Amino acid sequence: xxxxxxxxxxxxxxxxxxxxxxxxxxxxxxxxxxxxxxxxxxxxxxxxxxxxxxxxxxxxxxxxxxxxxxxxxxxxxxxxxxxxxxxxxxxxxxxxxxxxxxxxxxxxxxxxxxxxxxxxxxxxxxxxxxxxxxxxxxxxxxxxxxxxxxxxxxxxxxxxxxxxxxxxxxxxxxxxxxxxxxxxxxxxxxxxxxxxxxxxxxxxxxxxxxxxxxxxxxxxxxxxxxxxx
Numbered sequence: 001x002x003x004x005x006x007x008x009x010x011x012x013x014x015x016x017x018x019x020x021x022x023x024x025x026x027x028x029x030x031x032x033x034x035x036x037x038x039x040x041x042x043x044x045x046x047x048x049x050x051x052x053x054x055x056x057x058x059x060x061x062x063x064x065x066x067x068x069x070x071x072x073x074x075x076x077x078x079x080x081x082x083x084x085x086x087x088x089x090x091x092x093x094x095x096x097x098x099x100x101x102x103x104x105x106x107x108x109x110x111x112x113x114x115x116x117x118x119x120x121x122x123x124x125x126x127x128x129x130x131x132x133x134x135x136x137x138x139x140x141x142x143x144x145x146x147x148x149x150x151x152x153x154x155x156x157x158x159x160x161x162x163x164x165x166x167x168x169x170x171x172x173x174x175x176x177x178x179x180x181x182x183x184x185x186x187x188x189x190x191x192x193x194x195x196x197x198x199x200x201x202x203x204x205x206x207x208x209x210x211x212x213x214x215x216x217x218x219x220x221x222x223x224x225x226x227x228x229x
Contacts, residue, residue, distance in 0.1 A: 006030040006060060007206065010050060010099045011068030013037040015167040016118070019199035020066065024206075032058065050095030055102040062106045064206045066116045067096040072169055074129045085132050092136035096143065109154035114206045117144055117159040118198075121221045124161065137161070141217050148215030156214040158205045163221035165193040188223035 007024055009017045012033030021031045033044040034055065045056045050069055071088050073080070096117055107113050122130040123137030141159055148157035164170050164183055174180040174192055184190050201220045204210050219225040 004028055004030060005063035006032065007064040007066065008032045008034065008058065008062055008103060009066045009068065010034045010055075010095075011070070012044060014068045014169070015195045016165065016198045016202075017066070017068045019195040020202050023199050023203050050091065050098060052098045052101065055099060058103065058106060060106065061108050062103055063108055063112065064114045064116070065100060065103060065107070066118075066202055066206070067099050068118055069095050070118060070120075070169070071133070072173075073132050075132075076129055077131045080132050085135065088132040088136045089139070092133075093139045093143065096140060100147070107155055111153055111155075112208055112211070113155045114210070115147070115151075115155060115157045116202050116205045117141075117157075119144070119159045119161040119217055121161050121163045121219065121224050124217070125225055144217060145215045152214055156205075156210070158210070158213060158215070159217045160198065160201045160205065161217050161219050161221060161225065162193055162198055163187060163224045165195065165198055167195060186224075187221075188227040188229055191222055193220065193222065 007029060009021060009031060011017055012021065013035040021033060024031050031043060034047055035044060036047060036049070039046055047054045047056065069091050071091055073084055073088050100115060117140050119141050120133060120137040122134045123141050144157055144159040151157055164173060166174065174183055180192065183192055197220055201218055205213065205218065
């Protein structure tokens with residue numbers, strides 16, 4: 001199909017990535033999945049880690065990249081070790097840098113291609129026990145804006161910043177009715193996000209629906225970034 005595009009998703013075993021892949025494939029796009037997990041289909045590729053030299057070579061032209069790998073390492077500042085900070089920064093930020101650098105030459109410079117990063121509401125809102133996550137996500141948002149400026153007008157670069165989403169990674173925070181209720185009460189829209197909420201936003205930023213949007217951090221968080229009730 002002439003309008004078929006090729007997208008690469010890193011961290012494709014995440015629930016958010018799987019939902020995104022479903023949406024893109026439903027529109028007949030090609031989705032190449034990269035994960036540290038064992039491949040489940042012929043469009044998945046396994047890597048040991050997200051570093052330069054680890055990503056598989058892909059020769060074809062690419063229309064979009066999405067980097068999903070992340071952690072939710074919530075501890076008090078005193079409990080966080082230097083290794084915690086280094087590991088989180090390596091996964092969230094340096095992994096994203098390596099991912100984009102690995103495929104920079106394959107991305108179509110046609111003004112329609114898009115790169116999407118996954119930040120967090122903690123990247124811009126001060127939250128207790130989020131020191132390591134906040135540092136990493138704030139850096140990722142800085143990368144988003146700088147790279148968007150550098151690659152304009154040929155490639156758009158944006159990020160989404162979710163609050164807590166109902167995924168296996170966040171499940172421990174909502175795995176009882178009491179925990180779920182407490183999280184919902186802190187959210188202006190009184191809900192926890194779904195993988196569909198995130199996939200919809202990523203799809204929007206990948207496609208030409210967002211053709212006049214770059215260098216932005218889109219809050220997909222029920223209003224937590226800007227609303228205080």
